[in-house]
Amino acid sequence: MSRSPLDAVRAALKAYVDNDRAAIEAVIADDYRFTSPYDNRLDRKTYFERCWPNAKHTDGFEEIHATEHGDVAYIVYVGRAGEHKFRNCEVHTVRDGKLVETEVYFGWDVPHKAKPGGFIDPSN
Numbered sequence: 001m002s003r004s005p006l007d008a009v010r011a012a013l014k015a016y017v018d019n020d021r022a023a024i025e026a027v028i029a030d031d032y033r034f035t036s037p038y039d040n041r042l043d044r045k046t047y048f049e050r051c052w053p054n055a056k057h058t059d060g061f062e063e064i065h066a067t068e069h070g071d072v073a074y075i076v077y078v079g080r081a082g083e084h085k086f087r088n089c090e091v092h093t094v095r096d097g098k099l100v101e102t103e104v105y106f107g108w109d110v111p112h113k114a115k116p117g118g119f120i121d122p123s124n
Contacts, residue, residue: 002097005073006066009092012099013077016058024052029098036104057081071095078110085110 003011008027015024025048032044034051042050058081065076073092078085087107093100114120 004097005068005071005092005094006075008094008097008099009066009073009075009090010063012092013061013075016055017060019055019058021052021055024055027098029095029100032099033101034104035102037106054081076107 011027012024015027028044030044032047034042034047039050058079060080062078063075064078064087065074067074071094073094074089076087076089078087086109089105089107091103
């Protein structure tokens with residue numbers, strides 16, 4: 001039996017924390033695509049060249065919300081990279097226990113840079 005979509009996502013996040021290239025390669029399909037605000041449907045090779053090096057800075061993920069529906073897993077987490085904390089949302093499509101597509105929506109820094117009830121002017 002293959003792993004559930006959320007189990008596949010959690011395995012990928014653990015691979016980042018452990019800086020375990022073999023573990024993440026085992027959970028990412030050959031036809032994988034990765035999209036973020038900076039990346040548009042990167043293939044597997046480009047993903048590993050561009051994104052995987054971030055694993056050496058990744059210290060952990062605190063899962064805030066996680067659910068799955070069919071072959072899709074949704075997760076919101078607070079990530080840690082040294083003293084920097086950030087909140088992201090990710091949508092993952094999984095086939096046969098492997099990630100085939102990931103969409104990352106970058107969140108905000110933790111603590112938030114805007115005061116409660118306030119905002120940050122993006123033009124500055």
